[in-house]
Amino acid sequence: MASFQFELVSPERLLVSQKVESVIIPGAEGEMTIMANHAPVMTTIKPGVVTVNPESGAQERYVVFGGFADVLPSGCTLLAESAVAVGDIDRADLARRIQEAREDVNDASDDAGRTKAEQFLHQLTTLEGAILPA
Structure with missing residues (x-):
C-alpha cells in the first residue's frame, strides 16, 4: 500500500510526523x-479520535479537540486546538471540558449560540463514551 506524510500538531508540540498508510480523522461533516x-x-475537525495507521503497522490513536486538516495528494497536516494520545487522556480534563460545555449551553444568549454549544457538548460526551471504559 502507498504511504504519505502525516503530521499531527497541537499548540504544545508535534505529536506525529511520519509516513503512514492511512489516517481516519473526525471531520466536521463526518x-x-x-x-x-x-x-x-481542507476541513475543520470536531472533537474526536484520530486513528493513524503507520507503515510499521502498529495503529495509534489520538484525541483531538477541534482544529483544521489540510489534505494534499502527498500528505496530510492536522492542526489541532488540543491533542493527546488516547492512552494519556486525563479523565479529569475531559470531565472539566464537558462541564464547561454544559455551562456554555446554559449561558447561551440566543438560539444559534445554544445550538452550537449543544453540538459541542454532544461531541464531547460521544467522545467520552468512545474512549473511556464505563
Missing part, C-alpha cells in the same frame, strides 16, 4: 479516511 494521493481538501 469521519474521513485519508490515503495516499487523496484529493486536496
Whole structure:
C-alpha cells in the first residue's frame, strides 16, 4: 500500500510526523479516511479520535479537540486546538471540558449560540463514551 506524510500538531508540540498508510480523522461533516494521493481538501475537525495507521503497522490513536486538516495528494497536516494520545487522556480534563460545555449551553444568549454549544457538548460526551471504559 502507498504511504504519505502525516503530521499531527497541537499548540504544545508535534505529536506525529511520519509516513503512514492511512489516517481516519473526525471531520466536521463526518469521519474521513485519508490515503495516499487523496484529493486536496481542507476541513475543520470536531472533537474526536484520530486513528493513524503507520507503515510499521502498529495503529495509534489520538484525541483531538477541534482544529483544521489540510489534505494534499502527498500528505496530510492536522492542526489541532488540543491533542493527546488516547492512552494519556486525563479523565479529569475531559470531565472539566464537558462541564464547561454544559455551562456554555446554559449561558447561551440566543438560539444559534445554544445550538452550537449543544453540538459541542454532544461531541464531547460521544467522545467520552468512545474512549473511556464505563
